[in-house]
Amino acid sequence: MLFRILSVTATTLALAGAAMAQDQSIIVQSTTSTANSGLYDHLLPIFRDQTGIQVNVVAVGTGQAIANARNCDGDVLLVHAKSSEEEFVESGIGTARTNLMYNDFVIVGPDDDPAGVGGMTDVQDALSKIAEEGALFASRGDDSGTHKKEMLLWGDTEADPTAASGDWYRETGSGMGATLNAGIGMGAYVITDRATWISFENKQDYAVQVEGDEDLFNQYGVIPVNPEKCPSVNSDAAQTFADWLVSDAGQEAIADYEVDGQQLFFPNAPEN
Amino acid sequence: MQSMGDALGLAVALVLSGDADLLEIVLLSLRVSLTATAFACIVGLPVGALVAIGRFRGRSAVLIVMNALMGLPPVVVGLLVYLHLSRSGPLGFLGLLYTPTAMIIAQTILIAPIVAALSRQVIEDLHVEYAEQFRSLCLTRTQTVQALLWDARYSLLTVGLAGFGRAVAEVGAVIIVGGNIDHLTRVMTTAIALETSKGDLGLALALGIILLGIALGVNAAVQSVRMAAVRHAYV
Amino acid sequence: MTYAPLADCGEETAILPLAVRDLVLRLGEATILDGINFDLGPTGCTMIMGPNGAGKSLLLKLLHGLIAPNSGRISWGKVRPTRVTSRQALVFQKPVLLRRSVAANIEFVLRARGKDVARRDFLLDHVGLAHKAAQPARLLSGGEAQRLALARALATDPEVLFLDEPTASLDPASVLAIEAIVSDARARGVRIIFVTHDPGQARRLADDVVFLERGRVAEHSSAAEFFPEPQSDAARNYLSGKLLV
Numbered sequence: 001m002l003f004r005i006l007s008v009t010a011t012t013l014a015l016a017g018a019a020m021a022q023d024q025s026i027i028v029q030s031t032t033s034t035a036n037s038g039l040y041d042h043l044l045p046i047f048r049d050q051t052g053i054q055v056n057v058v059a060v061g062t063g064q065a066i067a068n069a070r071n072c073d074g075d076v077l078l079v080h081a082k083s084s085e086e087e088f089v090e091s092g093i094g095t096a097r098t099n100l101m102y103n104d105f106v107i108v109g110p111d112d113d114p115a116g117v118g119g120m121t122d123v124q125d126a127l128s129k130i131a132e133e134g135a136l137f138a139s140r141g142d143d144s145g146t147h148k149k150e151m152l153l154w155g156d157t158e159a160d161p162t163a164a165s166g167d168w169y170r171e172t173g174s175g176m177g178a179t180l181n182a183g184i185g186m187g188a189y190v191i192t193d194r195a196t197w198i199s200f201e202n203k204q205d206y207a208v209q210v211e212g213d214e215d216l217f218n219q220y221g222v223i224p225v226n227p228e229k230c231p232s233v234n235s236d237a238a239q240t241f242a243d244w245l246v247s248d249a250g251q252e253a254i255a256d257y258e259v260d261g262q263q264l265f266f267p268n269a270p271e272n
Numbered sequence: 273m274q275s276m277g278d279a280l281g282l283a284v285a286l287v288l289s290g291d292a293d294l295l296e297i298v299l300l301s302l303r304v305s306l307t308a309t310a311f312a313c314i315v316g317l318p319v320g321a322l323v324a325i326g327r328f329r330g331r332s333a334v335l336i337v338m339n340a341l342m343g344l345p346p347v348v349v350g351l352l353v354y355l356h357l358s359r360s361g362p363l364g365f366l367g368l369l370y371t372p373t374a375m376i377i378a379q380t381i382l383i384a385p386i387v388a389a390l391s392r393q394v395i396e397d398l399h400v401e402y403a404e405q406f407r408s409l410c411l412t413r414t415q416t417v418q419a420l421l422w423d424a425r426y427s428l429l430t431v432g433l434a435g436f437g438r439a440v441a442e443v444g445a446v447i448i449v450g451g452n453i454d455h456l457t458r459v460m461t462t463a464i465a466l467e468t469s470k471g472d473l474g475l476a477l478a479l480g481i482i483l484l485g486i487a488l489g490v491n492a493a494v495q496s497v498r499m500a501a502v503r504h505a506y507v
Numbered sequence: 508m509t510y511a512p513l514a515d516c517g518e519e520t521a522i523l524p525l526a527v528r529d530l531v532l533r534l535g536e537a538t539i540l541d542g543i544n545f546d547l548g549p550t551g552c553t554m555i556m557g558p559n560g561a562g563k564s565l566l567l568k569l570l571h572g573l574i575a576p577n578s579g580r581i582s583w584g585k586v587r588p589t590r591v592t593s594r595q596a597l598v599f600q601k602p603v604l605l606r607r608s609v610a611a612n613i614e615f616v617l618r619a620r621g622k623d624v625a626r627r628d629f630l631l632d633h634v635g636l637a638h639k640a641a642q643p644a645r646l647l648s649g650g651e652a653q654r655l656a657l658a659r660a661l662a663t664d665p666e667v668l669f670l671d672e673p674t675a676s677l678d679p680a681s682v683l684a685i686e687a688i689v690s691d692a693r694a695r696g697v698r699i700i701f702v703t704h705d706p707g708q709a710r711r712l713a714d715d716v717v718f719l720e721r722g723r724v725a726e727h728s729s730a731a732e733f734f735p736e737p738q739s740d741a742a743r744n745y746l747s748g749k750l751l752v
Contacts, residue, residue: 027370027451027453032469036466036469036470041454056370056451056453056454056456057453057454058370058451058452058453059452059466068358070360071358071359071360071361072358072359072360072364073358073359073360073369073370175469176469177468177469177470177471178468178469180471181468181469181471181473199470200470200471201470201471201472201473201474202471202472202473203471230359232359232364232365232367401603402603402605404568404573404599404603405599405603407573407592408571408573408592408596408597408599409596409616409619409620409663410592410593410620411619415619419605419615419619422607423605423606423607504643504645504646505606505643505645505646506606506607506643506645507606
C-alpha cells in the first residue's frame with residue numbers, strides 16, 4: 001500500500017515536472033480586473049493559436065502582483081498603477097513599461113443614492129459629498145491599483161477618510177469582487193474599474209453614480225520581467241507576449257472584447 | 273440574491289452537462305488533496321504512534337504543540353510555503369511555485385499535524401489495551417508501532433478522512449502557492465473564491481454544492497469500509 | 508508500579524531453576540507482596556493459589572518481568588539480570604487478541620519473534636482452531652479466544668509458560684480443552700506456572716502448589732502433600748470453602 005502511495009506521488013511530481021519543463025509557457029502576474037472581466041479568456045486562446053505559447057495568469061491585486069514579480073515569480077507584469085510600475089522598471093526588475101490599454105473608474109452606489117451624488121461628473125466633489133454626508137464607502141484597502149487610485153482621488157479633497165475608518169469608511173482589505181460584494185451588502189459606495197463592474201454578476205440595486213471625470217482614467221501597462229535580475233524567467237516568450245499585446249493584432253483583440261455589448265478595454269499602445 | 277434551490281439546480285445541471293473544465297477542476301482537487309493526505313499520513317502516522325507509546329521528557333509540551341498545530345491557519349501555511357518556493361526563496365530553484373506540487377506541499381504541511389495529533393490519541397487508546405501483551409511478547413518499539421498502526425487502521429482511516437476534509441476544503445494556502453491558474457492550478461475552492469469575486473454567487477454556490485457532494489462521496493466510501501470492519505470486530 | 512524497560516528482553520537459555528527471595532511489591536500505601544520466598548525446579552507444573560487479593564496475578568507479572576519489585580530478588584537460572592521475558596510466555600485471564608484473523612494473530616507472533624511462519628498451521632491445529640483460521644479473532648467465543656492466546660504463547664517456544672486464571676468464566680468443555688493443551692506442553696518440557704482459583708483444576712494439573720495469603724507464601728508443598736493434608740490454616744480453610752478475611 002505504501003508503495004502504491006509513493007508511486008502515485010512520484011507520478012504527480014513527474015507530471016508537475018513536465019508542466020514546468022514545457023518551455024513555451026509563461027506566468028503573468030496580473031491585476032484582477034483583467035482576469036475577472038474575462039479579457040484573458042478572450043485574448044489568450046488567440047495568442048496561443050498564433051504563437052503556441054501557454055500563458056498562465058495569476059490574478060491578484062496590483063500590489064501583490066508587483067511584489068510577486070519582484071520575487072521573480074512571474075515573467076510578465078500586467079497591472080494598472082503607473083507610478084508603481086515606473087518604480088518597478090527603475091529598480092531594474094522590469095525591462096520596460098508600455099501603455100497597453102485603458103478604461104475608467106466609476107463610483108457605484110445603491111439606487112436610493114444616500115449621499116445624492118448620482119450624475120455628478122466631478123469625482124472630488126462627489127467624494128467630498130460622500131464624506132460630508134457620512135455615507136458608507138467601501139474601500140479596497142489592499143494597496144491594489146484601484147486602491148492607490150482611490151487614495152490619490154481622496155488626496156485631492158479636504159476629506160480624510162482613513163480617520164473615519166471603521167465608521168462610514170470601510171476598508172475591506174480584499175479584491176475588487178469581494179469589495180463589491182461587501183459594499184453592496186452594506187449599502188456603501190464603491191470605486192471600481194468599469195470592466196469589473198460591467199462583468200460583475202451580483203449588482204442587485206446598484207448602478208454607476210459617478211463617471212466621466214478625466215481623473216477617473218485607468219491606464220493599464222505591461223512590463224516583461226528582466227532576465228538579468230531574474231534568470232528563471234522565460235524572457236523570449238515573455239517579450240513575445242508583451243510585443244503581441246501592443247501589436248495591431250493584440251490591440252484589435254483587446255478592442256474586440258465586449259460584455260453585454262459594451263467594450264471593456266480601449267487599446268492605446270503607442271504606434272509601432 | 274440567488275436562492276439555494278436555484279444553486280442546487282445549477283449544480284445538478286453542471287454535473288449532468290459533464291463540463292470538461294469542471295471535471296478538470298474536480299480531478300485536480302482530488303489529486304492534490306488525496307496526495308497531500310497520503311503524504312500527511314506517511315509523516316503523521318508514525319509521529320503520532322511514536323508520541324503515543326513514547327515516555328520521554330517534554331512529552332506534554334510535544335502534545336500541546338501537536339494539538340495547537342491542528343489549528344494552523346491555511347493562509348499562514350500558504351505564505352510560508354510561498355516564501356520558500358518563490359524564485360527569490362531558498363527553494364526557488366526547484367521551480368515549484370504555481371504548480372500542483374506546491375499545492376500538495378502546502379496542504380501536506382497543513383494537515384500532517386492533524387493526522388499526527390488525532391492518530392496519537394487513537395493509537396494511545398489502543399496501546400492501553402495492547403501494552404502489557406506486547407511487553408510480554410517482547411516486541412521491539414518498531415514492531416509495536418507497526419502493529420498498533422495496522423490494528424488501528426480503520427480508526428486511522430477516519431483520521432485520514434479528517435485530514436482530507438480539511439485539505440480539500442481550504443482555499444487560503446492553495447490560492448497563494450497555486451495562483452488559481454486556469455487549467456493548471458485551479459481547484460474547487462479557488463474556483464469558488466473566483467466566482468464569488470466575480471459576483472457570480474449562484475455559480476459559486478453550485479460549485480460549493482458539488483464540493484460538498486464530493487466530500488459526501490468520499491466519506492460514504494470510507495464509512496462503508498468501516499462498516500465492513502465493524503462486522504469483523506476489526507475496529 | 509514501575510514498568511521494566513523494553514530493553515530487558517534479553518535472550519538467555521536455561522533460565523530455570525527459579526529462586527525468589529524476600530520479594531516485596533507496594534502499590535501506593537498498600538503492600539501487595541510482603542517478603543515472598545520460594546524455589547521452583549526445572550520441570551513440572553506449579554499452581555499458585557490463594558484468595559482474591561492475595562497478589563497472585565502481580566506475582567506472575569513480577570516473575571515475567573512486566574513489573575519491577577520494590578525490593579527482593581528473582582533469580583532465574585541463578586543468573587542476573589533477572590529479566591528473561593523472551594524465554595517466557597504469559598496467557599492473561601482476558602486474552603488480548605489483535606484486530607486480525609485467527610491465523611494472522613499467530614503469524615504476527617511468529618514473524619515478530621523470528622520463528623518459522625509455516626508453524627502457524629500446526630499451532631492452530633494443535634489448539635483445535637484450524638477450521639477458524641480465516642475468521643476474525645475477536646469474534647471467537649471465550650474458550651476459542653483463550654485457546655488462540657495459548658497457541659500464540661506456545662508460538663514463542665517458551666521455556667516457562669505463565670497462565671493467569673485462563674479458564675475463569677469458561678464452560679467445562681473449554682476448561683478441559685485448555686487443560687489438555689497445558690498438560691501437553693508440560694509433557695514436552697515446558698515449565699508451567701499457573702494461577703487458579705479452582706481447587707479441582709489445581710488437583711488435575713499440579714505437581715506442586717504455592718499458596719499465597721495476604722502477600723505472603725502461606726505454604727509451598729507438593730500436590731501429593733497439599734491436597735490431602737494442607738499444612739497451613741489458610742490453605743485448609745480455602746480448600747474447605749471457608750472465606751478468609
